Amino acid sequence: MKLGFFDNNWNWNIEGDEIKILQKTFDLFYRNRLSSEELKKTKFEEKNTTFQPQILQASKEMATNYREKVLEETAAMIENKELNVKVPENGRISHVDLLNFQKQAQIVQH
Numbered sequence: 473m474k475l476g477f478f479d480n481n482w483n484w485n486i487e488g489d490e491i492k493i494l495q496k497t498f499d500l501f502y503r504n505r506l507s508s509e510e511l512k513k514t515k516f517e518e519k520n521t522t523f524q525p526q527i528l529q530a531s532k533e534m535a536t537n538y539r540e541k542v543l544e545e546t547a548a549m550i551e552n553k554e555l556n557v558k559v560p561e562n563g564r565i566s567h568v569d570l571l572n573f574q575k576q577a578q579i580v581q582h
Contacts, residue, residue: 546577547571554580
């Protein structure tokens, strides 16, 4: 869709009928902006809730078991040299490094 024209100073000029087409085309954006402005003015009240979600013990155990399984598999892959990893001389691997090794192990396994 081509509306209006640019003059010698690069000003965009549109005429009456084209203005209506432009307004109709961008009406949804205009209404969205108005709604957004109204929401910014709205003050939401914080409700004092007593509900505090908790993780079930069974879920915690499942997560712990999964983490241990992944750690053991990763350690085995490092020992068997299935993963190309450089373990520091002191043998201590940072948590970030371990997470990266786990990701590599998952890629290698799939």
